[in-house]
Amino acid sequence: MLLAIDCGNTNTVFSIWDGTRFIATWRLATDHKRTADEYFVWLSSLMAMTQTKASITEAIISSTVPRVVFNLRVLCSRYFDCRPLVVGKPECALPVPPRVDVGTTVGPDRLVNSIGAHDRHGGDLIVVDFGTATTFDVVAEDGAYVGGVIAPGVNLSLEALHMAAAALPHIDVARPQKAIGTNTVACMQSGVYWGYVGLVEGIVREVRREYARPMKVIATGGLASLFAQGTDLFHSIEDDLTMHGLVLINDFNKETA
16 A cells, blocks of 8 residues: 655645555644654554554655655655655656756645646646645646746734734634624634635736636645635635645656656
């Protein structure tokens, strides 16, 4: 079975793929100080508690946090006796290489999302990922990542607002009942929610104008479903897009080995 690991700036997701479906998915706070042994204790405990029967023989890692990769590699080699593929490393081939400026390093998560989205929806796509940053990935007709946009994430913006203005409280992201708030929390929720809906719609509009071809918009990330309630922009919401892309990349590397 395949252990697919998606390490983001905030959370790390572990999923087990049995060849036809994901039989388990667990989420852990990202911490570069966590050791391989700690990962294994946590993972094996969850597998036992949920009676997940899995014999892991291969692994693939996508990480936007370089400092955690070493211990994830050790986890795979020490406890599962396999050498993991790491997206973005030379030994991990992609079905279609990105077409960006020479010397540019593209985030592994963006490459993986592009591949997963192209497999499900074809080319000429904008993939909007609501993560620590809100990213917009442009996927060409042949599946290549050809550029995009990076904006501050929703929770990051809320934290910055609270830190810069002492009188403003921490709030949860939610769709407000109306745009005009009548108290501080309602005003903040309206500004964040409708502000981000406007940000997404505005960036997508400009990308489509420059690309000059019809484009589908695919949303992923933890807050995708929430913001989809405020716009009809998205053609599809894909909760497992990154994991799907990791499976595809792993399969491609096995086929071309």
